[in-house]
Amino acid sequence: MGLRRYTRMEYKSPDDIVFGKALYPVYERFGVQIGAGFVVPEIKVAPHAGTEKELKTFVEHHKQFTKEILDLCLQLGFKHIMIEQEHVFQQTWNKDYAYETAHAQVELAEKYYTEYGLGVTIRHTIGDIRKVEEPGGLREGEHARHMFEAFEACASAGVGDVAIETTGGKEILDWAVARGDVKGILFGIGVCGSEDMAWVWPQIVKIVTKYGTVPAGDTNCSGANTVMFLAGGLMDREVAHTVAAMARAIAGARSLVAVEAGALGPLKDCGYENPIIKAITGVPVCIECTSICACAHIDVMGNLNRAVGDVYSNESVDYHQEFGGSTAEVWTAVTGNAAALANVALQAGQEKTLRDLLTLSDKYRDPQGLILAYDNAYRIGKAITEYGKDPYLRAKYAAIEAGKIILEAYEAKKIALTRWELDSLNKALEIFNALPDDGEKFKEECIKEYYGKVPGFDPKNYGWAGK
Amino acid sequence: MREVGWAMVEGILAGMKPSVKEERIDFGKIHTRWNVVEEEKKLGLKPEDLVKDLMPTAEPFKSIAEAVFKGDATKVESLVNEAIKKIPAKELVDKALAPGMQAVTKLYEDGIYYLPQVMLAADAMQAGINVLEKATGGKLEKKGKVVMHVAEGDIHDLGKNLAKVFLIADGWEVVDLGRDVPVDEVVKAVEEHKPVMVTGTALMTTTMTAFPKIAQKLVEKGLNIPFVCGGGAVNEDFVQQFPLGIIGKKAHQAPKYAEAAAKKISWEEIRRRWHEIAPV
Structure with a gap:
C-alpha cells in the first residue's frame, strides 16, 4: 500500500487550530467521538508490579482498575473517557495476555455505555518489542511476529483503537x-524512523481495520522523548534544550508517516510532536503535559499542549493507593477536570x-515549548509539507525551521538561552x-x-542492503 | 467577563504575530531560566585552568591527555600508536589517558562540562585503550569488574550504556550482558565473573520485578555484592524492598558506587549513605 504524502497543510491558518476540534474527527465504539467539538479525558494505568506473573491475576487487575475508573466517571459526572493500556512486555509477547x-x-x-450512556473507548498500545540484534532483526525477528499478533489479538477483542510507539532508528x-x-539524530529519527514506520504502519492498518478497530497513531517516544527526558530540567547538563527542540521537530516529520499510511488518530499522546502533525493533517491528537501527566513526565511544558489536544492524557501511572483513592481514580479526576475546563471554554465560545x-x-519558558506553540508548530508543518x-x-527542514524559530525569539529577547544552548543551536544549524x-x-x-x-x-533492518 | 476575554484574545492573537499586547506580559515574573542565571556566575572561567592540576606536563603524556580532554579520538590513536613504541601500556593509561578523562569527568561533576563532552572524551580514551590492548596482545589491568544488564522484557538500554561509559572511563572492566536479560543469566554472570557490583536498569514497572528475583538468588548463593538498580520506573522505595538493592539515579554515579564496592563497603552501608558516596 502506498503512502499518502502531505504536500500541503490541511489547516489554512494556525488560528483555526484549537483543542477539542479537528478537521477529521474520529468515531470509536461505545459513543466516543474525538475532535468533534469537545475534549475527551484519557487515563493510562500501568499494572502494578507482580500482577503480570499469571494471566488470571493480570486480567483481574485490569478489570479492577478499569471498573474503578468507570465508577469514578459516574461519581464525577464525566461523559466520556478513553482508557489506554500501554502494553507491558508480557502483553505483547503473549497474545493471550493481549486478548x-x-x-x-x-x-x-x-x-457502562449500555447501562449509563457513558462514552468509553479502550485503546491498546502495542509494545514495540522488536530487537535489532536478534536473528531477523526488526522485520523478520520473532519479536516482530509477536508484535503484529498482539495487534490482531487486541483488534479481535474489540478495542476502540490501537497505537504504538515504534522504535526504528x-x-x-x-x-x-x-x-x-x-x-x-536526524538520521536516526528522520530517516531510519520514517523508513521503519513506512514498513510497519501499512501492516497495522490492514490488520486492525478488518475488525473495525481504528488505527490511531504512533509517536517518537523512543527518540524525541528520550532526548527530552535526557535533556531534563533547566539545571541538567546532558542535552542542550535547543537540540532537544530540533529533535522534536524532526519527530514531527517522522510520526506523520502513520497518518500517511492510514492512521486516523487520535494520535498517540507521548509524542509532543502532535501539534505539528495536527496542523498538517487535521486529525485529532492525544496530548500530555506536566499539569496533567506529572505522575509520569515532568518537563518545562506545563500547559502548552493542552491548547491543541483533543484527548488529554495522564501519560501513565503505576497502580497504587493515594489519599484521594487509587492512582487510576486520582488521575482520571485530573484529566477529566482539565477536559471539563476546555469543554466549558468550547461551549462558551472562549x-x-x-x-x-x-x-x-x-x-517562552523553554525552546521545546516555543517550537510546539501552535503558531510555530504550524510553521514547522509548512516546512515539512514543502518537502x-x-x-x-522534510525532517531536515523541520529541524532548520525549529532552529530559526528559536533564534528569532532569542534575538527578540523573548527567550533566554545559555551560551551552550545557543552554541549548540548555531552549530546544529550550520551542520x-x-x-x-x-x-x-x-x-x-x-x-x-x-x-x-x-x-x-544494521541497514538491513531498514530494507537497505548491507555495507 | 466576555469583554475582558475578548480583549485578551485580541491581545494574545496579535501578540502571536507578535504584538504590543503580548509584550505587556512580563514573562520574567512568571518563569526564570535558572540555567542562564547560573551560567552568568561561571562566565570567564576557563575549563582548562580549572583542571590544570590533574593534567600531566611531560610529553608525550601531556599531548595525549589533552587530546582525550578535547575528545579527539583520531589524534589519541595516532599519539598512542607512537608512544607505545617506547612507553609501557600501563604507564600510558595512568599518566595520559586516565588524567585526561578524569579532568573531563571532574568538569562534568562540577557543572561546567556537558554529557556530550564526556562521551566524546570517553570515545577518545577508548580509542587509546584499543591501541594499547592490541599492542599488548591482551587486556590491560583494570580496577575490577562490573556486570551490567537491562531487565528481562525490557529493551531500553540508554541508561545502562551511559553508565557503562562512565565506568570504562574510570578504569573498570564492564561485562555487558545487554538488554532483555533473563534472571538466571545475570546470576550466572555474577558467579562466573565475580564483579565488585552488578547493575540493572528497567523502564517499566513490570520488568523491574526481575530485580528482587536476581537479588534473592545472589543472596542464596552468598554473592552479597551491591546491586545498583536504575531506570524510568525504578525508585528508592522499590530498591529498598529487597536485599542488595541500591538506587542508581544518574549514570555518573556508577564509578563512585564501584569504588565503594571495591573498598568492601557493605551494600547496607552504601544504601544508607548513597547521598554521600555517590551524590547526583
Whole structure:
C-alpha cells in the first residue's frame, strides 16, 4: 500500500487550530467521538508490579482498575473517557495476555455505555518489542511476529483503537544524542524512523481495520522523548534544550508517516510532536503535559499542549493507593477536570482565549515549548509539507525551521538561552544547512559513518542492503 | 467577563504575530531560566585552568591527555600508536589517558562540562585503550569488574550504556550482558565473573520485578555484592524492598558506587549513605 504524502497543510491558518476540534474527527465504539467539538479525558494505568506473573491475576487487575475508573466517571459526572493500556512486555509477547485484558476492558466499556450512556473507548498500545540484534532483526525477528499478533489479538477483542510507539532508528538516536551528534539524530529519527514506520504502519492498518478497530497513531517516544527526558530540567547538563527542540521537530516529520499510511488518530499522546502533525493533517491528537501527566513526565511544558489536544492524557501511572483513592481514580479526576475546563471554554465560545493562555503559560519558558506553540508548530508543518514527498528533506527542514524559530525569539529577547544552548543551536544549524539535499546521498554517507560504529545498527533492518 | 476575554484574545492573537499586547506580559515574573542565571556566575572561567592540576606536563603524556580532554579520538590513536613504541601500556593509561578523562569527568561533576563532552572524551580514551590492548596482545589491568544488564522484557538500554561509559572511563572492566536479560543469566554472570557490583536498569514497572528475583538468588548463593538498580520506573522505595538493592539515579554515579564496592563497603552501608558516596 502506498503512502499518502502531505504536500500541503490541511489547516489554512494556525488560528483555526484549537483543542477539542479537528478537521477529521474520529468515531470509536461505545459513543466516543474525538475532535468533534469537545475534549475527551484519557487515563493510562500501568499494572502494578507482580500482577503480570499469571494471566488470571493480570486480567483481574485490569478489570479492577478499569471498573474503578468507570465508577469514578459516574461519581464525577464525566461523559466520556478513553482508557489506554500501554502494553507491558508480557502483553505483547503473549497474545493471550493481549486478548484477555483487552476483552475484559471492552466488556466493561460496553456495560457502562449500555447501562449509563457513558462514552468509553479502550485503546491498546502495542509494545514495540522488536530487537535489532536478534536473528531477523526488526522485520523478520520473532519479536516482530509477536508484535503484529498482539495487534490482531487486541483488534479481535474489540478495542476502540490501537497505537504504538515504534522504535526504528533508536540505536542510532541513543548513540548520537549522548554525543550531541545532530546529524545522527536526524538520521536516526528522520530517516531510519520514517523508513521503519513506512514498513510497519501499512501492516497495522490492514490488520486492525478488518475488525473495525481504528488505527490511531504512533509517536517518537523512543527518540524525541528520550532526548527530552535526557535533556531534563533547566539545571541538567546532558542535552542542550535547543537540540532537544530540533529533535522534536524532526519527530514531527517522522510520526506523520502513520497518518500517511492510514492512521486516523487520535494520535498517540507521548509524542509532543502532535501539534505539528495536527496542523498538517487535521486529525485529532492525544496530548500530555506536566499539569496533567506529572505522575509520569515532568518537563518545562506545563500547559502548552493542552491548547491543541483533543484527548488529554495522564501519560501513565503505576497502580497504587493515594489519599484521594487509587492512582487510576486520582488521575482520571485530573484529566477529566482539565477536559471539563476546555469543554466549558468550547461551549462558551472562549476556546481561543483559553488556548492562548495555555500556550503563553509556557511559550517562552523553554525552546521545546516555543517550537510546539501552535503558531510555530504550524510553521514547522509548512516546512515539512514543502518537502512532503521526501522523508529526509522534510525532517531536515523541520529541524532548520525549529532552529530559526528559536533564534528569532532569542534575538527578540523573548527567550533566554545559555551560551551552550545557543552554541549548540548555531552549530546544529550550520551542520543541517551543509547537508546534501539528496536523500540517497545522505543515507549512504550515514550508513558509511555509523555501520560498524553504532552497536546494533544494521541497514538491513531498514530494507537497505548491507555495507 | 466576555469583554475582558475578548480583549485578551485580541491581545494574545496579535501578540502571536507578535504584538504590543503580548509584550505587556512580563514573562520574567512568571518563569526564570535558572540555567542562564547560573551560567552568568561561571562566565570567564576557563575549563582548562580549572583542571590544570590533574593534567600531566611531560610529553608525550601531556599531548595525549589533552587530546582525550578535547575528545579527539583520531589524534589519541595516532599519539598512542607512537608512544607505545617506547612507553609501557600501563604507564600510558595512568599518566595520559586516565588524567585526561578524569579532568573531563571532574568538569562534568562540577557543572561546567556537558554529557556530550564526556562521551566524546570517553570515545577518545577508548580509542587509546584499543591501541594499547592490541599492542599488548591482551587486556590491560583494570580496577575490577562490573556486570551490567537491562531487565528481562525490557529493551531500553540508554541508561545502562551511559553508565557503562562512565565506568570504562574510570578504569573498570564492564561485562555487558545487554538488554532483555533473563534472571538466571545475570546470576550466572555474577558467579562466573565475580564483579565488585552488578547493575540493572528497567523502564517499566513490570520488568523491574526481575530485580528482587536476581537479588534473592545472589543472596542464596552468598554473592552479597551491591546491586545498583536504575531506570524510568525504578525508585528508592522499590530498591529498598529487597536485599542488595541500591538506587542508581544518574549514570555518573556508577564509578563512585564501584569504588565503594571495591573498598568492601557493605551494600547496607552504601544504601544508607548513597547521598554521600555517590551524590547526583
